[in-house]
Amino acid sequence: MITYVYWAIVFALAGAVLFGVGVKFKKWMPALVITGLILVVGWGAYIFHYQQIFVKRYGGVMSIQVPDGQFHIGATWKDDHLWIENYDPKTNTCIFSEYSKGSLLEGKVIIKNCNPLMFQK
Numbered sequence: 001m002i003t004y005v006y007w008a009i010v011f012a013l014a015g016a017v018l019f020g021v022g023v024k025f026k027k028w029m030p031a032l033v034i035t036g037l038i039l040v041v042g043w044g045a046y047i048f049h050y051q052q053i054f055v056k057r058y059g060g061v062m063s064i065q066v067p068d069g070q071f072h073i074g075a076t077w078k079d080d081h082l083w084i085e086n087y088d089p090k091t092n093t094c095i096f097s098e099y100s101k102g103s104l105l106e107g108k109v110i111i112k113n114c115n116p117l118m119f120q121k
Contacts, residue, residue, distance in 0.1 A: 001058075001059060001060075002054045002058040002059065002060050003051075003054050003060045003061050006046065006050065006054065007042075007046075010038065010039065010042035010046075013038055013042075014035045014038045014039050014042075015035075017031060017034050017035050017038060018031050018032070018035045021034065047101075047102050047103075048101055048102035048104075049101055049102075051101070052080050052081065052082060052099070052100075052101055053080055055082075056077055056080060056082075062082075064082075064084060064099065066086055067086065069088060069089075069090060070086040070087060070088045070095070071086060071087045071089070072084070072085075072086055073085040073086060073087050073094065073116060078098075080101065081098055081099065081100045081101070082098070082099040083096055083097070083098050083099075084096070084097050084099065087114060087116055091112075092112070092113055092114060092115055093110050093111060093112050093113075093114055094110070094111040094114035094116065095108065095109070095110055095111075096108065096109040096110075096111075
């Protein structure tokens with residue numbers, strides 16, 4: 001829900017600038033430039049800062065897909081970064097993958113010969 005409110009505010013601000021500067025003052029070039037800047041800054045702020053904060057603290061929405069051939073084991077938060085644990089039965093490894101803000105500097109930990117109990121043969 002908070003994600004939708006954030007985007008509604010960003011688009012309302014962009015629309016207000018476009019209407020106010022473009023329509024009222026007939027300054028279309030500055031209106032388009034400022035509107036574009038508002039949308040780019042809003043997108044960047046969401047991707048690089050707010051997305052995981054919204055999900056963790058305020059019940060936002062985020063989707064992550066488990067890679068083909070792997071099984072999901074668990075997920076946990078470390079500060080504002082999400083760590084996902086998956087199991088790959090082909091290589092018998094557990095893979096911890098970090099999803100950080102903006103997908104920058106994401107960590108990965110691979111545990112060989114993991115074979116979690118729920119997947120034993």
